[in-house]
Amino acid sequence: MTRYAIDRARGALVAQWSIGIGETATTVADLPPALPRHELLRLSAGLTRLSHACWRCYTHPADVADHQGPGSLGWHRQQERDAFGTVLRLLTTAGRSVPPPAGTRVQEAAHTVGRALHVLGSPALTARITGDVAAELDAVERAELGDLSERAAQAVALSREDASPSQVSQADRLLRRHPFGCDALFTRLDPTAAAIAAAHWLHAAVVVTADLTRIHPAQIVAAADQHAKPLAFESLTEVVGVLGRGGRPRQVVMSLIRNALHVGEGHLRGIIDARHRINAAERLIGTVHAEHPELGIGADTVPLPLTPLDPGRPAPDLLENLLHGIQSCWRLYERYVALHQPRGGTVEGVRRQRLRRAFLIAVREEAGLRRDQLL
Structure with a gap:
């Protein structure tokens, strides 16, 4: 996913993501010095949260969920993915709607970004942010199709519940x-x-x-x-x-x-597997305790992976x-x-x-x- 930060030395909003063997970064927008720092930090946090919610639609696709149908896990995942179509509108209209949209994390994150942009009141900054979010959405969609070039390359650092x-x-x-x-x-x-x-x-x-x-x-x-x-x-x-x-x-x-x-x-996930892990750990603890009682190793002192x-x-x-x-x-x-x-x-x-x-x-x-x- 993309992480956003404020570069105070340059007065810029930057975006950074992993490309597998390192990180790459780009400048999203130059920031006017008069903008309040607290709101800029709120904006960067909201953008990071929005990216995370969008990329989760890639890592957790709806069609591989264990359950499908109304109200199921697969249904909720599809709702998140369908919310992509509302994101750009929310960035420019959130200031006119007091309550955030109900339902998806994608929409809630987009609304948070839109509110921050409304408070900052900079049309130029709103335009740059909207363009960057559009590029982020496009990267997720291209990654879903197996195209991991350019900005979609951040998918190489993610773990997906499916494989093309x-x-x-x-x-x-x-x-x-x-x-x-x-x-x-x-x-x-x-x-x-x-x-x-x-x-x-x-x-x-x-x-x-x-x-x-x-x-x-x-x-x-x-x-x-x-x-x-x-x-x-x-x-x-x-x-x-x-x-x-x-x-x-x-x-x-x-x-x-x-x-x-x-x-x-x-x-x-998997109670049987967890039980096997606990039983194996208890046997190991018992053996070590019998051979080295001076170590004082007990069930509460050994971490269980x-x-x-x-x-x-x-x-x-x-x-x-x-x-x-x-x-x-x-x-x-x-x-x-x-x-x-x-x-x-x-x-x-x-x-x-x-x-x-x-x-x-x-x-x-x-x-x-x-x-x-x-x-």
């Missing part, structure tokens, strides 16, 4: 060229779609590594976790386990991301984990060959390049054999 098949195909093509990942996966594509493709390629890398080493896939994932961030092991295990049982990448990736999005909004992903950015977080898993499969593959080659020692120079090429060829072949599971 065309974006998944683009990610698959990128991974075929760069199985260990590349910047384009983070800067050109929706991270949910990229994670679906990366899950497919991780499974291929695990299969190739397991065929060579005769190590169980779960142990391969455990080895891959040696240098990973906390909880990466759990998400990688879930992905490899589901795909090993014949599941599809979309199925497991969407489940992980949706659960994390629910946790991020303060909801716990509700999701293996970062709730604030679950799709990019999962994508990072999956690419780490692919790279770790290569490191395990290489170590195995180094330990079992006739001369012993390490794989170096030209031999390492040949081995790496052989690994990538095998992974590409394996991924190609299972491509029907991806799309």
